[in-house]
Amino acid sequence: xxxxxxxxxxxxxxxxxxxxxxxxxxxxxxxxxxxxxxxxxxxxxxxxxxxxxxxxxxxxxxxxxxxxxxxxxxxxxxxxxxxxxxxxxxxxxxxxxxxxxxxxxxxxxxxxxxxxxxxxxxxxxxxxxxxxxxxxxxxxxxxxxxxxxxxxxxxxxxxxxxxxxxxxxxxxxxxxxxxxxxxxxxxxxxxxxxxxxxxxxxxxxxxxxxxxxxxxxxxxxxxxxxxxxxxxxxxxxxxxxxxxxxxxxxxxxxxxxxxxxxxxxxxxxxxxxxxxxxxxxxxxxxxxxxxxxxxxxxxxxxxxxxxxxxxxxxxxxxxxxxxxxxxxxxxxxxxxxxxxxxxxxxxxxxxxxxxxxxxxxxxxxxxxxxxxxxxxxxxxxxxxxxxxxxxxxxxxxxxxxxxxxxxxxxxxxxxxxxxxxxxxxxxxxxxxxxxxxxxxxxxxxxxxxxxxxxxxxxxxxxxxxxxxxxxxxxxxxxxxxxxxxxxxxxxxxxxxxxxxxxxxxxxxxxxxxxxxxxxxxxxxxxxxxxxxxxxxxxxxxxxxxxxxxxxxxxxxxxxxxxxxxxxxxxxxxxxxxxxxxxxxxxxxxxxxxxxxxxxxxxxxx
Numbered sequence: 001x002x003x004x005x006x007x008x009x010x011x012x013x014x015x016x017x018x019x020x021x022x023x024x025x026x027x028x029x030x031x032x033x034x035x036x037x038x039x040x041x042x043x044x045x046x047x048x049x050x051x052x053x054x055x056x057x058x059x060x061x062x063x064x065x066x067x068x069x070x071x072x073x074x075x076x077x078x079x080x081x082x083x084x085x086x087x088x089x090x091x092x093x094x095x096x097x098x099x100x101x102x103x104x105x106x107x108x109x110x111x112x113x114x115x116x117x118x119x120x121x122x123x124x125x126x127x128x129x130x131x132x133x134x135x136x137x138x139x140x141x142x143x144x145x146x147x148x149x150x151x152x153x154x155x156x157x158x159x160x161x162x163x164x165x166x167x168x169x170x171x172x173x174x175x176x177x178x179x180x181x182x183x184x185x186x187x188x189x190x191x192x193x194x195x196x197x198x199x200x201x202x203x204x205x206x207x208x209x210x211x212x213x214x215x216x217x218x219x220x221x222x223x224x225x226x227x228x229x230x231x232x233x234x235x236x237x238x239x240x241x242x243x244x245x246x247x248x249x250x251x252x253x254x255x256x257x258x259x260x261x262x263x264x265x266x267x268x269x270x271x272x273x274x275x276x277x278x279x280x281x282x283x284x285x286x287x288x289x290x291x292x293x294x295x296x297x298x299x300x301x302x303x304x305x306x307x308x309x310x311x312x313x314x315x316x317x318x319x320x321x322x323x324x325x326x327x328x329x330x331x332x333x334x335x336x337x338x339x340x341x342x343x344x345x346x347x348x349x350x351x352x353x354x355x356x357x358x359x360x361x362x363x364x365x366x367x368x369x370x371x372x373x374x375x376x377x378x379x380x381x382x383x384x385x386x387x388x389x390x391x392x393x394x395x396x397x398x399x400x401x402x403x404x405x406x407x408x409x410x411x412x413x414x415x416x417x418x419x420x421x422x423x424x425x426x427x428x429x430x431x432x433x434x435x436x437x438x439x440x441x442x443x444x445x446x447x448x449x450x451x452x453x454x455x456x457x458x459x460x461x462x463x464x465x466x467x468x469x470x471x472x473x474x475x476x477x478x479x480x481x482x483x484x485x486x487x488x489x490x491x492x493x494x495x496x497x498x499x500x501x502x503x504x505x506x507x508x509x510x511x512x513x514x515x516x517x518x519x520x521x522x523x524x525x526x527x528x529x530x531x532x533x534x535x536x537x538x539x540x541x542x543x544x545x546x547x548x549x550x551x552x553x554x555x556x557x558x559x560x561x562x563x564x565x566x567x568x569x570x571x572x573x574x575x576x577x578x579x580x581x582x583x584x585x586x587x588x589x590x591x592x593x594x595x596x597x598x599x600x601x602x603x604x605x
Contacts (some may be wrong), residue, residue, distance in 0.1 A: 038317035043293035050365050068095050069113045073102045073120035073132025073168065076393060076603070078194065078275065079157055081234075083119045086202050093206065101449070102595060103131035107138040115184065116269040117205065118172050121157040124561055126164025130595055130602055131450055136168070139175050151184040152176045155201050160191045160328040160387070163357065173321040184208050192390035195235055196307065231268070231320035234391070235281055237442035238267045242435055243406070250500035256413040257503060258432055258467060262443065273399055273475040273602070274451035277407055278391040280442040281427035283325065287366065290319045294369050297379045304380065306388075312378055322386040323427055324365040329356065334385045335368060338377040347372075392427040393446055393604060395558060399473035399478035407443075410471035410503065414470075451556065451603040456484035460553035462545065464568055466494035466523070469559025470503055470605060476556075477507075481516045489516065490548065494523035494534040534564070535571040546579035554599045 068090055072083035081102070087099035104119070110116075123129045128136040138144060154176070156169020166189040173187040183206050188201040215409075232238040243260040259525050260276075264270075292299050292315060297316035305322075318324060336344045343441035347356055365386075369375070374383060397406035413432040414425025435441070437529065452463065453476055463473040470493050491508065495501035501524070521537040538545060549555065569591075575588040594600035 005277070008251070010429035024065060028215035032070035063085075066095050067113075068097050068115040070097065070117045070119065071097045071102050071135070072076075072099070072118075073129045073135070073211070074450060075121055075123050075131075075605075077108060077273045077446045077450070079119045079129070080449055081120045082155065082157075083117075086119070087119070089202065090206075093421075095209075097570045101131050102135040103450075103497075103598075105135055107135055107143075110139075111147065114149055114151065116150070116152040117184075118152065118154045118169070118176075119155070119157070120169050120172060122159075122162070122168040124163065125162065126167035128168045131472040132168065134596065135519060135593065136171070136509040139179075144175075144179055147176065149178075150179075151182040152181045153183060153185040153201070153205055153267075155198060156187060156188040156189045157194055158189065158191065159540055160330050161360075165189065165191075165328075191387055202424045219497065220248070232444060234278060234444045234446075236273075237278075237444050238264070238269060239440040240264060240267070240407070241345050242437050242439045242441060242524055244437060245431060245435060248410070248503050254496060255413075255499075255501060256408075256432060257410045258413060258428070258526050260409040260411055260431060262407045262409070262441065263405060264407055267405075268585075269305060269445055270400050271396055271407065271445045272447070273396070273453055273479045274448050274472055275396050276393045276446040276448055276603075277396050277409060278393050278446050279427055280391050281389065282319050283322075283389065283426060283432050284424060284429070286317060286320060287324065287364075291318060291366050291369070292322060294366060294373070295375070295379075295382070297378055301379050303383045305429075311425075314383070317383060321389060322383060324386070325391045325423075327360040327363050327365065327368060328387075329360065331365075331385060331387070332356070332360065335372070335375075337510060338375045338381060339372055341372045342377060344372040362423070364423070366558065367421075384532065389426070391444075393605075395469075395475075397470040397474045399475050399482055401482040402478040407445075408474075410474070411467045413421050448468060448603065451558075451601050452598075454486070454487075454598075458487045460488040460490075460548050460551055462490045462492075462548055462553050462555045463558075464492045464534055464538070464556065466492075466564060467503075469557075469564070473556070474504055474507065477511050477516055477543055481511065481514070488518040488548070488553070490519040490545075490553075491517060492521045492523070492534040492537055494525065494537075496524060496526040496534075498522070498524045498527055533567070535567045538568070538571050538575065542575040542579055546575055549576075549594075549599075552599070554601065556601050556603075558603040559605075561602075565604040 042468070056352040062428070067168045070083045070087050070090075074080040074083075083099050087097045090097045120132055121129055154169050154173040156166035156173070158166035158169070168190065169187060173183075177183070185201065185204040188197050188204075190197045235596060240262040242260065243263050246259040248259050249255050289299075297314055299313065301314045301515065303314050303317050304311055305317050312321060332344070336348055346352070394405050394409045394411055397410045398406060400407075411428050411431060413428045414423075415429065416423050419504050433440075434591060451472065461476065463470075465471070465473050465477065470491075473491055477491075479485075480487070480489065493503075493508070495503065502522070508517060508520055512520060521534075521541060523532045523534050523537045525531040525533055557565050559565060572591065573584070573587050576582060576590050577584060580587065580590065582590065591600060
């Protein structure tokens with residue numbers, strides 16, 4: 001049902017203009033307009049004499065200060081990027097804004113803040129990002145202050161395919177309320193496709209502030225949010241030409257690891273070592289056709305894909321816009337509403353959480369339809385269940401200084417068999433099988449300030465990166481070679497077989513010969529009966545590794561979080577306890593201090 005202006009105080013021309021405009025507005029635009037009009041009314045009213053009672057009410061509604069603090073907790077850079085963008089936009093609106101990482105924030109300053117915006121991701125199984133751990137612990141500890149005259153709002157980033165979706169943001173939101181804070185705007189939980197809800201959250205913040213501040217309302221009319229973004233970004237990707245796709249593994253390897261070179265020529269895009277590159281992938285056409293066949297919808301039938309009213313043919317929408325390879329609990333719950341299969345109700349019944357979790361793991365939308373269909377809905381209702389196909393982030397494996405106008409990636413093709421079917425990674429297998437040199441991929445750069453080379457090039461660095469986790473360390477060494485860095489560098493690398501899986505072997509050997517790389521410790525897990533991993537090599541060299549740490553070395557870890565990064569962390573604790581002759585608690589404090597001073601950085605997934 002479309003909103004129509006009737007029986008209004010507007011003349012005919014104004015009414016026609018409004019009726020043409022209103023149906024085209026997004027939710028965020030409606031929020032912005034509502035706040036603007038409310039604030040404008042407040043400005044006009046302020047010119048009239050008001051009673052003491054009205055003055056008191058107006059004073060209570062106004063913000064105590066125009067100072068706003070934005071604290072972000074970010075692992076991959078998404079929360080940080082949003083914090084910086086929103087901070088810049090608030091500055092444009094006349095606010096005094098401080099944007100700071102939770103890792104750099106002094107917790108005792110919390111009681112000095114009156115307007116706080118929290119932007120935080122959830123990492124792993126409901127954990128805070130590394131940079132947010134200390135602040136999270138403080139806030140939930142006995143030293144957390146009572147918060148009076150304190151306004152806040154939380155933007156939570158997460159992935160609904162995980163059980164503890166946006167858990168860290170939920171915890172911050174609840175705790176700030178318990179300490180006495182008042183919500184400036186309700187918490188918003190974002191899935192992987194966070195752009196639109198994050199924008200609506202920001203407009204809600206602006207709208208709330210505009211009702212509290214006359215000067216804010218005057219500023220709002222100057223710069224509409226849509227005009228604040230420019231250049232290539234996640235919302236405006238660059239189509240980069242593919243220069244090379246090379247398999248780094250030797251014949252007979254169990255793996256296919258792709259070295260991908262992209263052209264950034266004439267784009268104006270640059271990056272730093274440690275940054276990531278996002279790719280907007282397409283789904284496998286074969287899987288899409290199987291899905292359409294199972295659903296019996298026409299592949300050419302038109303569907304509306306978003307709130308902006310964009311329309312695509314059904315097959316094109318499944319290929320390019322919607323996620324179809326991952327099941328989440330919210331998706332299964334929504335699917336249950338368009339099917340009458342009683343077995344699905346049983347799967348979702350209270351007490352069957354473990355059964356549901358086991359079913360979701362390793363299955364996709366085609367499995368769900370085959371197992372619990374048929375559906376009783378039209379094609380538009382069906383696509384409304386689906387979330388947007390998320391981008392894939394890859395650590396950049398090159399230095400911009402060493403490779404001007406290029407970006408290199410190291411991508412492992414994901415292929416496995418589960419639940420009776422062969423499965424493929426969406427982006428990795430698209431590049432492995434369906435992308436050729438000369439093709440173009442929509443990409444953007446994701447800056448990651450939490451994974452950066454030390455400012456002083458003489459600082460020693462220790463890099464732990466098995467498999468494709470070695471990608472950013474190739475960029476580190478290219479950069480250090482280019483700038484003539486004198487600091488020592490030690491790489492721990494591992495994979496399955498020395499002969500077939502020693503990624504970039506010649507490059508490491510050349511850097512060792514030239515002194516760019518001081519030391520390299522390798523671990524190939526399948527060459528001997530006893531499996532050897534990078535953490536075992538760390539233990540073998542524990543004395544020297546601890547000496548490097550005592551000299552001020554920065555330790556970097558990149559790769560799989562659940563297994564490798566966890567094992568490396570525990571090994572690091574063991575080494576510090578042993579070589580530093582410390583109790584466990586002191587070793588944990590040692591690592592916490594390293595994290596706080598950016599001497600322990602992780603890019604894990």
